[in-house]
Amino acid sequence: MIKVFLAILLTGILTDNYILSKFLGICPFLGVSKKVNTAVGMSAAVIFVMVLATAVTYPINTLLVKNDMEYLQTIVFILVIAALVQLVEIILKKYMVALYNSLGIYLPLITTNCAVLGVVLLNVENGYTFGESIVSSLGAGVGFMVAMIMFAGVRERLEGADIPKSLQGLPITLVSASLVSMSFLGFTGLVDGIFG
Amino acid sequence: MDILTAVIIVAVIGLVLGLGLAVASIVFAVPKDEKAEAIRECLPGANCGACGFSGCDGYAAALAKGETENTALCSPGGNAVSKEIAGLLGVEAGEVMPEAAVVLCMGHNGNAKLKYEYQGVESCRMASQLYGGPKECVYGCLGLGDCVKACPYEAIHICDGVARINPVQCRACKMCVNTCPKGLIEMMPLHRITAAVLCKNHDKGAITRKECTSGCIGCMKCVKACEYDAVKVENFVAHVDYQKCIGCGECHKVCPVGVIDLVDMKKV
Numbered sequence: 001m002i003k004v005f006l007a008i009l010l011t012g013i014l015t016d017n018y019i020l021s022k023f024l025g026i027c028p029f030l031g032v033s034k035k036v037n038t039a040v041g042m043s044a045a046v047i048f049v050m051v052l053a054t055a056v057t058y059p060i061n062t063l064l065v066k067n068d069m070e071y072l073q074t075i076v077f078i079l080v081i082a083a084l085v086q087l088v089e090i091i092l093k094k095y096m097v098a099l100y101n102s103l104g105i106y107l108p109l110i111t112t113n114c115a116v117l118g119v120v121l122l123n124v125e126n127g128y129t130f131g132e133s134i135v136s137s138l139g140a141g142v143g144f145m146v147a148m149i150m151f152a153g154v155r156e157r158l159e160g161a162d163i164p165k166s167l168q169g170l171p172i173t174l175v176s177a178s179l180v181s182m183s184f185l186g187f188t189g190l191v192d193g194i195f196g
Numbered sequence: 197m198d199i200l201t202a203v204i205i206v207a208v209i210g211l212v213l214g215l216g217l218a219v220a221s222i223v224f225a226v227p228k229d230e231k232a233e234a235i236r237e238c239l240p241g242a243n244c245g246a247c248g249f250s251g252c253d254g255y256a257a258a259l260a261k262g263e264t265e266n267t268a269l270c271s272p273g274g275n276a277v278s279k280e281i282a283g284l285l286g287v288e289a290g291e292v293m294p295e296a297a298v299v300l301c302m303g304h305n306g307n308a309k310l311k312y313e314y315q316g317v318e319s320c321r322m323a324s325q326l327y328g329g330p331k332e333c334v335y336g337c338l339g340l341g342d343c344v345k346a347c348p349y350e351a352i353h354i355c356d357g358v359a360r361i362n363p364v365q366c367r368a369c370k371m372c373v374n375t376c377p378k379g380l381i382e383m384m385p386l387h388r389i390t391a392a393v394l395c396k397n398h399d400k401g402a403i404t405r406k407e408c409t410s411g412c413i414g415c416m417k418c419v420k421a422c423e424y425d426a427v428k429v430e431n432f433v434a435h436v437d438y439q440k441c442i443g444c445g446e447c448h449k450v451c452p453v454g455v456i457d458l459v460d461m462k463k464v
Contacts, residue, residue, distance in 0.1 A: 060209070072202055076209055083213035087220055094224040160317055 005135045007195040008128075012139020015191050018115045019147040020184040025115025029148065030173060039152035040145070041099065047141030049088060049110050050119050053081045054137040057120050058130050077120050085111045115144060151180055231284070232260035238280040239270055242348050244369035246271045259285065268292045272349075272367035294386035296363035297351075297372055301337035301380050302394045302410040302455055304356040308336055309407060324377040332407040335397045337380055343372035363461055386461045389443030391427075391436050393418075395455045398431040412455050418447035 018024045025046075032042040057077050064072055089107050092100040100107070110116060119140045123133040154176050163172050236256035243251035247269035249258055258264050259281060267281040268290025275292050282289035314323050314330035320342040328334030339357040351365035352372060361372070363386065373381045380396055393412055397404045401413030414432035421427075426440035427447050434456070436447070448456045 064205075067201060067205070069202055069205065072206065076206060079206070079210055079213060083217055086217050090217070090220050090224045093226055160322075162317060 003195055004132065007191055008132055008136045009139040010191045012136055013143040013146060014187040017143040017147055017184055018118060018140050019144060020181040022118065024118040025113050025144060028109055028113060029151065033148055033152040033155055036149060036152045036156065039148040043145035043148045045107060046110060046113065046144050049085055050116050050137040050141040051134060053084055053116055053120055054123060054133045056080055056084060058133055061124050073121065073124060077117055081116055082111045151177065154180060229260050232256045234284055235259050235281055238277055240272045242272055242369060244272060244348060244371055246369040266290050271295065272369050295368040295383040296366040296386050296461060297361050297368065297381050298384045298392060298459060299337055299359045299361060299381055300394050300396050301358055303331060303333055303336040303408045304358045307408050307410045308333055321377045333397055333411060335378060336408065337378065342375050343381065346371045346375040384459060384461065385438055389458055389460050390438050390441050391443060391447050392457055392459045393434045393436055393455060394457050396433060398433055400432050410453055410455050413453060415452060417450045417452065418456055421446040421450045
């Protein structure tokens with residue numbers, strides 16, 4: 001049992017990293033990775049929303065499956081995630097104003113973050129149980145955080161670099177993102193090797 | 197039939213979520229300060245921090261709570277904004293001193309001698325850490341444009357190796373004043389002619405001459421020429437008190453190195 005959970009967790013963080021291997025959630029990855037601090041805040045919010053969304057969508061999915069309505073998954077999940085993020089925003093505004101201010105526009109952006117929707121849909125596709133789904137979304141969230149923090153570190157060093165004019169700004173960011181993503185290829189087969 | 201069930205399921209989920217959000221927004225409602233919102237609407241929204249608060253929101257909140265009664269702190273907004281806020285709060289409008297920023301250096305590429313060729317990062321802050329910058333004069337403008345990047349109104353440009361500020365575009369937010377690693381940028385009054393010493397070199401005259409052909413040598417001629425006691429020489433560099441200066445131009449005429457400029461802000 002624990003072995004399965006660990007395998008799912010490590011898959012989400014390393015081998016099947018949602019940003020660097022599946023290329024989901026690129027928007028916040030490029031948008032919020034300028035500073036390590038904001039990257040951590042954003043990732044924390046994403047982890048929270050991912051786990052919460054999985055917990056809420058799992059029973060809804062069972063309901064859909066019972067009615068032979070699996071084709072409704074995407075639209076219903078988007079609806080649920082959007083509402084959840086709104087709820088989180090309202091609660092944060094009330095009880096954690098500092099975090100709310102520092103997240104700013106990025107909190108509503110999680111609504112349209114395809115990584116969150118991707119996690120939820122892939123959990124269903126892989127036929128995970130409730131526990132496995134939660135662990136999987138936690139792994140995906142932590143993987144998101146790892147990628148964000150690593151890339152924020154890279155970008156902080158890019159700030160001081162002498163970049164050719166034609167590559168300044170987004171181009172060099174995309175080039176370095178692909179290099180970071182390539183480094184994650186090295187984890188291929190790691191989880192199978194350990195838990196095989 | 198299938199379609200109907202699908203529609204009903206999505207509609208019901210949507211309704212439940214919508215109602216849930218509506219309830220949550222009432223239960224977790226944050227009381228809004230309407231006065232602060234109204235004041236915030238009047239402010240320019242550049243979040244420059246010239247008022248001394250954390251952006252426009254901070255200033256609006258402070259005004260609404262009565263932490264400050266000075267409506268004249270927003271220099272980008274000027275008198276118009278001051279009056280508007282005063283109208284909202286029912287207090288007397290403070291007078292905003294119209295100002296524009298000026299770079300106090302004339303050491304452009306032809307005048308200032310170079311110590312070494314700088315090929316590092318395009319940043320004054322970085323360059324000034326390497327032997328005080330590439331110019332012989334360690335007090336002068338490095339011309340790498342930290343202030344240009346800091347200016348939210350695109351009022352600053354680098355002309356021949358020295359930053360120059362267009363007073364028409366300058367909104368007196370003071371972002372550049374805090375950015376310049378050499379502290380060369382000062383605020384000057386608008387709408388009149390004022391003399392300004394465009395140099396901050398604190399070296400003795402002889403050393404200054406070797407570093408830059410348009411550097412203040414502290415000869416005191418301007419001090420003697422001024423009838424209004426507006427020019428002072430301290431640490432071998434002259435400085436004009438802009439409040440006392442009437443713009444007669446006597447100091448400008450006697451300056452042997454031509455570093456005192458009559459800044460005409462009348463047309464602005």
